[in-house]
Amino acid sequence: MIKIAIIGFGTVGQGVAEVLMEKRDYLRQIIGDYKVVAVADSKGSLIGDFDLLNAIKIKRERGLPEGMDAMEIVENQDFDLLIETTITNIETGEPGLSYIKKALKRGKNVITSNKGPLVVAYSELIELAKENNCKLLFEATVGGAMPVIKLVNNCLAGNKILSIKGILNGTCNYILSRMEKEKMPFEQILAEAQELKIAEADPSYDVDGIDAASKLVIVANALLGIDAKFEDVEITGIREITPEAFDVAMEKGYTIRLIAEAGSNGLKVSPRLIPLQHPLALQGTLNALLIKTDLAGDVVVVGKGAGKRETASAIVSDLIQLYG
Amino acid sequence: MIKIAIIGFGTVGQGVAEVLMEKRDYLRQIIGDYKVVAVADSKGSLIGDFDLLNAIKIKRERGLPEGMDAMEIVENQDFDLLIETTITNIETGEPGLSYIKKALKRGKNVITSNKGPLVVAYSELIELAKENNCKLLFEATVGGAMPVIKLVNNCLAGNKILSIKGILNGTCNYILSRMEKEKMPFEQILAEAQELKIAEADPSYDVDGIDAASKLVIVANALLGIDAKFEDVEITGIREITPEAFDVAMEKGYTIRLIAEAGSNGLKVSPRLIPLQHPLALQGTLNALLIKTDLAGDVVVVGKGAGKRETASAIVSDLIQLYG
Numbered sequence: 001m002i003k004i005a006i007i008g009f010g011t012v013g014q015g016v017a018e019v020l021m022e023k024r025d026y027l028r029q030i031i032g033d034y035k036v037v038a039v040a041d042s043k044g045s046l047i048g049d050f051d052l053l054n055a056i057k058i059k060r061e062r063g064l065p066e067g068m069d070a071m072e073i074v075e076n077q078d079f080d081l082l083i084e085t086t087i088t089n090i091e092t093g094e095p096g097l098s099y100i101k102k103a104l105k106r107g108k109n110v111i112t113s114n115k116g117p118l119v120v121a122y123s124e125l126i127e128l129a130k131e132n133n134c135k136l137l138f139e140a141t142v143g144g145a146m147p148v149i150k151l152v153n154n155c156l157a158g159n160k161i162l163s164i165k166g167i168l169n170g171t172c173n174y175i176l177s178r179m180e181k182e183k184m185p186f187e188q189i190l191a192e193a194q195e196l197k198i199a200e201a202d203p204s205y206d207v208d209g210i211d212a213a214s215k216l217v218i219v220a221n222a223l224l225g226i227d228a229k230f231e232d233v234e235i236t237g238i239r240e241i242t243p244e245a246f247d248v249a250m251e252k253g254y255t256i257r258l259i260a261e262a263g264s265n266g267l268k269v270s271p272r273l274i275p276l277q278h279p280l281a282l283q284g285t286l287n288a289l290l291i292k293t294d295l296a297g298d299v300v301v302v303g304k305g306a307g308k309r310e311t312a313s314a315i316v317s318d319l320i321q322l323y324g
Numbered sequence: 325m326i327k328i329a330i331i332g333f334g335t336v337g338q339g340v341a342e343v344l345m346e347k348r349d350y351l352r353q354i355i356g357d358y359k360v361v362a363v364a365d366s367k368g369s370l371i372g373d374f375d376l377l378n379a380i381k382i383k384r385e386r387g388l389p390e391g392m393d394a395m396e397i398v399e400n401q402d403f404d405l406l407i408e409t410t411i412t413n414i415e416t417g418e419p420g421l422s423y424i425k426k427a428l429k430r431g432k433n434v435i436t437s438n439k440g441p442l443v444v445a446y447s448e449l450i451e452l453a454k455e456n457n458c459k460l461l462f463e464a465t466v467g468g469a470m471p472v473i474k475l476v477n478n479c480l481a482g483n484k485i486l487s488i489k490g491i492l493n494g495t496c497n498y499i500l501s502r503m504e505k506e507k508m509p510f511e512q513i514l515a516e517a518q519e520l521k522i523a524e525a526d527p528s529y530d531v532d533g534i535d536a537a538s539k540l541v542i543v544a545n546a547l548l549g550i551d552a553k554f555e556d557v558e559i560t561g562i563r564e565i566t567p568e569a570f571d572v573a574m575e576k577g578y579t580i581r582l583i584a585e586a587g588s589n590g591l592k593v594s595p596r597l598i599p600l601q602h603p604l605a606l607q608g609t610l611n612a613l614l615i616k617t618d619l620a621g622d623v624v625v626v627g628k629g630a631g632k633r634e635t636a637s638a639i640v641s642d643l644i645q646l647y648g
Contacts, residue, residue: 019482019619023482026482027482030481030482145617145619145620145621145623146620146623147475147479147480147623150478150479151471151475151479154474154478154479154641154645155463155471155474155475155478155479155641156471156637156641157354157640157641157644157645157648158343158347158350158351158354158637158640158641158643158644159637159640159641276601277600277601277605277606277607279603279606279626281601282601282603283601293469293637295343295469295633295634295636295637295640296469296470296627296628296633296634296637296638297469297627297628297631297633297634298627298628299469299470299471299625299626299627300624300625300626300627301623301624301625301626302603302623302624302625302626303620303621303622303623303624304620304621304622307621309619309620309621310619310620310621312619313480313482313483313617313619313620314620316481316482316483316619317478317479317480317481317482317483319482320481320482321478321481324481
């Protein structure tokens with residue numbers, strides 16, 4: 001029986017809980033029996049014997065009840081796997097960083113969807129997992145449902161990864177692909193994206209390239225073996241792109257996309273010209289990654305970079321990697 | 325020490341041998357020590373202690389020397405893994421089918437790049453592997469270096485695969501994407517492709533959709549759990565596509581591609597209209613697959629569908645899955 005603690009019970013945490021219930025019969029065949037023995041967020045928790053469906057209902061209606069706090073659960077409760085889905089803070093990594101460290105120190109496996117801890121302390125966390133003979137998996141931190149980490153480590157095993165280049169922020173891609181079609185200014189399309197909840201009220205995390213840069217740091221560490229930090233990324237956002245820039249680009253058969261790239265020339269996030277029929281000339285909120293390898297040549301993957309069930313999909317694939 | 329027998333020593337077999345030599349130090353760290361103890365083709369073989377680099381030289385200069393024949397090697401020699409890369413025959417599956425069956429019956433692991441045996445006898449071979457407690461891996465049979473089997477089984481683990489749709493023949497994609505650009509008739513572009521060695525002298529295996537249909541049968545069996553045979557595929561090739569058809573399509577923002585699709589509506593290979601900026605509207609000889617899932621939504625992968633090192637890449641990823 002795999003005992004699971006879910007810390008962070010917002011959209012992602014609830015999405016995972018839902019999939020763990022929906023797919024119970026199927027997943028049991030692959031990983032054996034499992035049980036969620038704790039859920040917690042910043043305000044409250046449930047531990048021990050509780051109904052998971054009911055936990056989601058309680059959370060939505062009135063919030064989780066006050067109880068053991070998240071850190072206490074991670075420190076003292078009996079569980080095998082921490083699924084850490086708290087909110088991302090790429091400056092401190094907290095609160096996820098402390099939860100993950102504590103769990104790893106206890107020899108517990110961890111699956112996280114939280115970029116912060118990995119951006120702040122990638123090598124330290126991987127080292128900690130090794131020392132304590134447990135695993136830290138994080139497929140959900142980059143590209144949502146789009147396979148990235150496992151794609152390289154499993155599917156392209158044996159290849160040397162020369163560079164990685166892609167679209168790692170769906171909001172920017174939405175804005176740029178709309179600007180391409182509508183020839184309207186950035187501010188106007190941003191307002192539209194905000195109305196559609198594709199962009200946040202404070203859009204800077206997305207449109208200034210911070211989110212894409214965070215994911216790039218994780219990818220550079222995990223797949224290229226570069227000990228990169230956030231400060232190593234040269235970042236240009238998309239605020240300065242004009243409809244006229246699209247006119248000029250498209251006359252020559254190009255469009256403009258926010259591209260994150262890591263390789264021997266360092267780490268860079270910036271708007272780039274992409275041929276109109278290139279696999280990275282994507283529409284909408286999709287994410288994509290082009291992986292340059294020594295044997296397989298270029299491999300491109302495209303998928304949904306965000307969403308509740310999509311992120312849950314990545315977490316479940318990690319769960320199966322751990323226990324399948 | 326993993327003892328490897330390579331049966332089939334053409335482009336693919338030699339490519340694998342080259343990569344096994346080139347990446348020896350790296351691969352040893354992952355799978356431990358290994359040695360190629362036999363290579364054979366339809367005309368000759370080398371067994372025991374021989375230099376692999378020299379074997380390639382001999383093969384190229386004067387052919388492998390007469391010796392133990394391939395079937396005798398598979399039946400009687402001491403090896404752990406058969407890498408089967410003989411020529412594809414989708415009607416009989418031979419000679420690969422007999423080699424694979426024999427090796428599995430002896431409890432030996434098998435990696436194959438040969439579509440024939442799987443198209444003819446997928447379930448029988450998988451069953452045989454299970455019964456004899458060994459594995460049959462075949463990433464190289466579909467899409468060359470483009471990950472397909474592992475992409476679904478590992479990266480998208482936990483997802484239900486609803487349907488699969490893609491470009492599984494690079495020759496057809498080359499011809500159609502050139503017709504799109506040049507507005508020239510099929511026959512003319514085919515002649516050009518033949519000159520460039522992208523199409524064979526007898527092009528029917530590619531342009532009549534037979535190759536794509538074979539791969540679709542493997543994918544349907546392996547990833548959708550459909551017990552499909554070649555006869556179950558409804559096939560239309562690309563010979564009838566005219567430049568005028570492209571004109572009509574492109575006026576409405578579409579292009580034409582040969583699409584292989586498997587799902588609840590059965591198996592079909594046919595030319596289809598694809599929006600110009602769709603991830604499947606690829607140029608050149610690339611392959612692509614769009615995988616529709618219940619959690620991850622649509623995931624698209626694009627890669628090189630053929631080539632010596634590309635196919636070796638897929639075989640090496642299988643090798644690492646087996647012994648890594």
